[in-house]
Amino acid sequence: MSDISTFNPNSLNEALTLLAQAPEETVVLAGGTDLQVRLKNRQICPTRIIHIGFIPELSGLQETDHEIQIGALTTHSELLRFQGQGTWCKLLASAAAEIGSVQIRNRGTIGGNLINASPAADLLPVLAVLEARLVLNSVNGCREVPIDEFFTGPGQTVRQPDEILTQVVLPQPAATETGRFIKLGQRRALAISKTMLALCCEIRQDKLHNPRIALGAVAPTVVRCPRTEALLTDQRLTDELIARASSLVQDEVAPISDLRSTADYRREMCGVLLTQVLESAGQNNN
């Protein structure tokens, strides 16, 4: 039999207690679409696996007047099925639709996508422009981390070994908010992204208000583009402004060349994708 001890806790408290016993030797298993690949390839060699997939507190979606609370175990397929009105719903669905395949989406979770923290994780640009906050629990309590403080490098987050990500919290959007997400990949499915862009903003009297732009797969972590956002804030979208923004955004990323793409191509695509989403956002406010 195996050298690894496996646990199936039925409650969050049980899981946190188990985790606290030996946090450095334990992995937390949700859907397993990323973790099992790493286990199989022996990239990680834990002695304990805590499977949290059956814990009810980690599922589900709640909306209040101010927030949307998404359980960390929500699968990508479930994100696709959310029938909601807000931009957040459509943006999350459009990113989730680009992940893997039906089989992967039926098991992969929003929490797993965050914790695995691939530079090319598909949900992250959307969660970044939606200004998500991430709830981490341990036996010692609970804390919320804004997404722009969550990632410290490729595959690395501020999660401590004794913590479990339990919830993703989004602020309720403004009524006039709109958003777009585009992923570039080698294929229409089962493709790790070459470049991705998410935009969220309000359109007030033909001007872009509070634009948020995030790019994925073009830096060690997902990145916001503060200089480009500042350039676009409260401006009317003209062809000239879009061209300037598309040029500036290329300075706010740090892509590498790898087996999927070159740095130059990725950098150029940041400008191309921004042009596309800005033209689209300018045309209709959905």
Next chain:
Amino acid sequence: MKITFTLNGQTTVIETSGDRRVLDLLREDLHLSGTKEGCGEGECGACTILLNDKPVNACLLLACQLEGTTVATVEGLNDPLNDQLDPIQQAFLAAGAVQCGFCTPGMVMSAKGLLHENPTPNREEIRTALAGNLCRCTGYSKIIDAVELAAQQTDGSGND
């Protein structure tokens, strides 16, 4: 770890390591070798089974994740009482959608999952549903024809 789940309609109890891959559990411990291993990384779909009616990759599932679930493999498709093939299997034969056959169990299970949720898919929806199943032989078009045929023949009611 003792694990109780429903497999092809039967309550099944097994004793195994919690981290045993479900693909290995099915093929080696339960002798159900219809589910195939192509890549072992969730990238090819040859290992597709249904977990609570949804297509998933058995190579990415661990035994501990099966507790209390319902699993369907390709062996469970045909009716054991009269040995009649499932309409999807019949459609694959009629459409000529099988060459070497290695991808076929996974394709059929993905199709089963699709038609359970969407009994009248259009061709684009079929392509999306099968996007996680690779085939090196057929070029896919007869496979998509087969799923279309199966959908027509069951007309959404699961009956011929």
